[in-house]
Amino acid sequence: MLVLGHTNPDCDSIAGAISLAELLTKKGTPATAIAQGTPNPEAQFLLDKIGFDAPEVRTEIAGEEVWLIDYSDWGQAPKDAKQATIRGIVDHHKLGDITTAEPLECWIRPVGCSCTIVYSMYKAAGITPSKEAATLMLGAILSDTVKFNSPTFVEEDRTAAMALAELAGVSDVEAFADEQFAAKSDVSKVPADELVLRDQKVYEIGGKQFAIAQLELTSLDPVLAREEELQTALQSLKDNEGYHTALVILTDINALTSKGLICSEEAELVTETLGGSFEGQMIDLPGVVSRKKQVMPPLQNRFDV
Structure with a gap:
């Protein structure tokens, strides 16, 4: 077995x-x-x-x-x-x-x-x-x-x-x-293309594929300092795999809130669905900690039609 x-x-x-x-x-x-x-x-x-x-x-x-x-x-x-x-x-x-x-x-x-x-x-x-x-x-x-x-x-x-x-x-x-x-918060030496896959799960919702990864960290600063590098890696992942949305949730486990890196065919709609707002290329997700309870249900309700 x-x-x-x-x-x-x-x-x-x-x-x-x-x-x-x-x-x-x-x-x-x-x-x-x-x-x-x-x-x-x-x-x-x-x-x-x-x-x-x-x-x-x-x-x-x-x-x-x-x-x-x-x-x-x-x-x-x-x-x-x-x-x-x-x-x-x-x-x-x-x-x-x-x-x-x-x-x-x-x-x-x-x-x-x-x-x-x-x-x-x-x-x-x-x-x-x-x-x-x-x-x-x-x-x-x-x-x-x-x-x-x-x-x-x-x-x-x-x-x-x-x-x-x-x-x-x-x-x-x-x-x-x-x-x-x-x-788990020591990500300084982890390549960007590996980080955007950290704890990634791929879901099919309404015929569209959503790749959602999550990084749980004691501080977001080391990751935010690599925003451009990570965004490039995420865009490459989305393009290569043909995802509708590639999202990396960056969760501060001390402050119990998150930000997100997103590449999507409908980035504004996804962000709105999650109750977030844009901060440059980053999205702010106040109070979001759980992918399965705070991210997947609203996405499923919006896109599974």
Whole structure:
């Protein structure tokens, strides 16, 4: 059995795959976590914490039995995913377009992080996660809920995080989160064409493709200083892939607000839909923190016609 997260894997995608693979294995179904790309710096920070290697990168899964975690859209799966047998899905986003020929197990709930769901699966099975899995799931929850400040956060996330912190031997969750967030905020040496793909997800809405990436940072200054370079890389991405809109959300996780780099066929309409305003080539998105709760729903309502 393989367990894999979405394209451009983030913390939840990597941590969730490893933790879910451990649970399935302990329940009697040997499973291996794989990934559709290399971990982002935050996920790598967590892997380094527990001394784990990154999951094997796989982009082909035809003929395999798989569990998917942190997505339920074909567009975020390997291109040959329809030739695989999907045995289960764990997700905390909107229900996507994946359908299956056989019954499967689904754990899809409106919580702040897929790892909150994975932890509930451990509890339901009466199995205790390893210290390593607990550390990964704790980090993923802190990341996805922006340290319990995201609009997607629910109290179940905090309850799970506190229980996982105890299993992980983390006495100061605040300090753990600060160290983790510092790791993901160091983008000074990351090439622009990589930054515009950071945690990118591609959605099809009304027959149009929207590529939406998100950078969560303790300060936007290092990225804003590279605005022209990033805008060029984003325009190139849009042109090469034929996207209707390519958007990079730059989220200040301390101020809990965002700005955005945008290249779009209808930039003004997209900006208006998100409640933003233009600041030169940048758009201001006051109070926006969550892509799945504050960005995708209004875009879907406006363009899915």
